[in-house]
Amino acid sequence: MLVIAKEPVAGRVKTRLCPPFSPAEAAELAAAALADTLETVLALPARRRVLVLDGRPGPWVPPGFEVVPQSAGGLDDRLAAAFGGCTGPALLVGMDTPQITAALLAPALAPGSWDGVGAWFGPAEDGGFWALGLADPDPALLRGVPMSVPETGAVQRHRLVEAGLAVRDLPVLVDVDTAADARRVASAAPGGRFASAFGRLTGAGVR
Numbered sequence: 091m092l093v094i095a096k097e098p099v100a101g102r103v104k105t106r107l108c109p110p111f112s113p114a115e116a117a118e119l120a121a122a123a124l125a126d127t128l129e130t131v132l133a134l135p136a137r138r139r140v141l142v143l144d145g146r147p148g149p150w151v152p153p154g155f156e157v158v159p160q161s162a163g164g165l166d167d168r169l170a171a172a173f174g175g176c177t178g179p180a181l182l183v184g185m186d187t188p189q190i191t192a193a194l195l196a197p198a199l200a201p202g203s204w205d206g207v208g209a210w211f212g213p214a215e216d217g218g219f220w221a222l223g224l225a226d227p228d229p230a231l232l233r234g235v236p237m238s239v240p241e242t243g244a245v246q247r248h249r250l251v252e253a254g255l256a257v258r259d260l261p262v263l264v265d266v267d268t269a270a271d272a273r274r275v276a277s278a279a280p281g282g283r284f285a286s287a288f289g290r291l292t293g294a295g296v297r
Contacts, residue, residue, distance in 0.1 A: 091136040092172050094160070095124050097145025104137040106267050115291050121150065123266060125186035127280070128152055133192050135199055136181075142172040146281040165237040169222075170229035177205050181223035183212075187267035189279035190220075194261060198223050208255025211247050214265045217244045221260055230251075 096103045098121035107116040112195040131139055141151060144160045147148060151157060161171035173180055177191050181198050183190060198210040204225050212221030221295035224231060231253060235246045250257050266272050266284075273292075276285040 091131050091139045094142045095185040114155035119287050122283040124185040126282040126284050127185050130190050166232050166235050170232040173227035175225040175230040179225045180227045183221045187220045187263050188284040189275050207258050209250045209257045211257050212260035213243050213262050217243050220263050
């Protein structure tokens, strides 16, 4: 299991939440989202758990994770490099979907889930993707895919199919980019740290 993430530092993460949130509040939400994500990944039946980090690790990284730095380059290069460090089937998620659960990811992690399957793909509502699993983690499957644009997910999935891979899909999720997204995600996972942080900040007068 791979988690690609940024160190939750004010002014460097979740900048599209500002306004209505301040940079410090956006970083607090990012930290909560990352904590929820890491907790879920710890509960998954993975042989190896890797946090692919832009920034410095801190005491917020729970035991059980290997931390490796993100490579240089665009997001496509960084994702490619993350997969390039794997030797077997690998499933990658980001820190923008704190509502993920073991049940949501179970189809890609169950016994036999890779039989005849070359890739698992988790589309996001905004046109991107929140999860990508590769049976053979070939970095070339990601390099050159335009990232952070409305067609990112379609281009990435087409790349997989074009490579001859049998692709199976995970559910469509909302990822946290805007304050409206944050409200929807908090509602979808009301028991998590993200929902708690969102409720506390909005209760303090943030709209």
